[in-house]
Amino acid sequence: MVGSLEGALGGFMVSLRPGRKPASNGAPSPIPESIFESINADLVLLADDVFRQCVLDKIRPPEGTLKHRWLQAGTGNDFYGQWIWDAMFEADLLALLPEKKELIREIFQNYWDFQERWNEKRPDYAHNMIACMIEPKNTQTWNDYPAYSQIPILGWGLERVFKRNPDKELLRQSLGPLEKFHEWYWNERDVTNVGLVAVGSYSGKIQHARFETFDYECNLDDLKLTAHPIRKGNDEGLWYGDICLPGITSYLISSERSLGRLAKVVGDTAMAERRQKRISKSVEAVRKYMWDEESGTFLAVKRDTLEKIKVATIGSWMPLMAEVPTRAMAGRMAESFMTEHWQTPLPIPTVDRKDSRWKSDQYWRGDVWPASNYQVAYGFALNGYPHIAADISDKTVANAMKNGINEHYDSMTGKPLGVPYNGMTCTIVTMMLDGLTSHYQLKVKSR
Numbered sequence: 001m002v003g004s005l006e007g008a009l010g011g012f013m014v015s016l017r018p019g020r021k022p023a024s025n026g027a028p029s030p031i032p033e034s035i036f037e038s039i040n041a042d043l044v045l046l047a048d049d050v051f052r053q054c055v056l057d058k059i060r061p062p063e064g065t066l067k068h069r070w071l072q073a074g075t076g077n078d079f080y081g082q083w084i085w086d087a088m089f090e091a092d093l094l095a096l097l098p099e100k101k102e103l104i105r106e107i108f109q110n111y112w113d114f115q116e117r118w119n120e121k122r123p124d125y126a127h128n129m130i131a132c133m134i135e136p137k138n139t140q141t142w143n144d145y146p147a148y149s150q151i152p153i154l155g156w157g158l159e160r161v162f163k164r165n166p167d168k169e170l171l172r173q174s175l176g177p178l179e180k181f182h183e184w185y186w187n188e189r190d191v192t193n194v195g196l197v198a199v200g201s202y203s204g205k206i207q208h209a210r211f212e213t214f215d216y217e218c219n220l221d222d223l224k225l226t227a228h229p230i231r232k233g234n235d236e237g238l239w240y241g242d243i244c245l246p247g248i249t250s251y252l253i254s255s256e257r258s259l260g261r262l263a264k265v266v267g268d269t270a271m272a273e274r275r276q277k278r279i280s281k282s283v284e285a286v287r288k289y290m291w292d293e294e295s296g297t298f299l300a301v302k303r304d305t306l307e308k309i310k311v312a313t314i315g316s317w318m319p320l321m322a323e324v325p326t327r328a329m330a331g332r333m334a335e336s337f338m339t340e341h342w343q344t345p346l347p348i349p350t351v352d353r354k355d356s357r358w359k360s361d362q363y364w365r366g367d368v369w370p371a372s373n374y375q376v377a378y379g380f381a382l383n384g385y386p387h388i389a390a391d392i393s394d395k396t397v398a399n400a401m402k403n404g405i406n407e408h409y410d411s412m413t414g415k416p417l418g419v420p421y422n423g424m425t426c427t428i429v430t431m432m433l434d435g436l437t438s439h440y441q442l443k444v445k446s447r
Helices: 005-016 041-054 084-094 100-120 156-163 168-189 207-208 246-265 269-290 314-320 327-337 368-382 386-403 423-434
Strands: 198-200 240-242 407-408 414-420
Touching: 041 407, 041 423, 084 100, 084 156, 084 423, 100 156, 100 168, 100 423, 156 168, 156 246, 168 198, 168 246, 168 269, 198 207, 246 269, 246 314, 314 327, 314 368, 314 423, 368 423, 386 407, 386 423, 407 423
Parallel strands: none
Antiparallel strands: 198 240, 407 414
């Protein structure tokens, strides 16, 4: 057992990241002693390194538009702000430390503060959006950029934090604005009211709309932005994407499930019932319109015709974690996953490797991301396929031990790509703590 993170870190970094210095932002965040344990000492070193550099070193003091302490998504000047997606994975592990309760309240309050500022400057239909990222240095044009949101994972993150570190004050602070955010998503991203979520951006820029999900996902190659199909007015614009996605729809379903459960914790049965109505409608729509028996996955569809877009991507697997598939669908997904379409040396490629656009090192077009691997593995385990979850998770951890901690990886060689120690790569530890791995066993020390 490693007695001190500081004493062990140097040797670990030499062996696992040859020639590369730790990517810490300034002075390292001290941990008196590892909070993890394993029979594999190298695994404890890995977990300590990730926890320090992908979680603790991301904590920032109030700055600019962020009036409370916040979590940076990236490293150094990369992704300098608090994102929706990244911060939830970071906060989940931060909640392992009971003394961080007040800090976690501040992290969530940054989102609710943005919501209020945004509402003051935007028309009613746009109210309650939360931007993809809050950049502290963007003090002048934050209302114009980013004018789009991100994968709606805040509810999932809030429930994860509460399970680790119960704080009913955090729930009292958060459930109201979170429900409003979810309603914004349904109203402004399910504009045909069928129960399927698309992307969009009030900037009218197509790539900004893609940034709401997996940035360059192949099923969005032909995305167009249109006017709202129902609402009319002089101030309307081409803001609404014409493709609905199984990934972002599933994230919203998952967060709705979390919100409903948390509402019951605080005794708000009316809120729980409202969320369940949204969930039921959306699950039915995803099964009806997005399920594709041939590919064994869920596919994106055209918003106005519900025609399927015949390419499976990483988002096609997200319905698993949202408890969307029937038992038969989940079984077919398990079969499909084990075919050559998805079996790269390092899984999971972000697009079907038989698609002509697949390239093993391309951003969301064939590469591998630990965060999405974690969520798909979690989904397979949830649906009764722990052996598939373990295969994904063990290979992800093994590759990190060999090639270091990075934003994403080449699906054929495992070589690191993107930003070192990007915050959401902390999910390499999360998948072990959640019991998804088989070979690599890690747990938090009992206190």
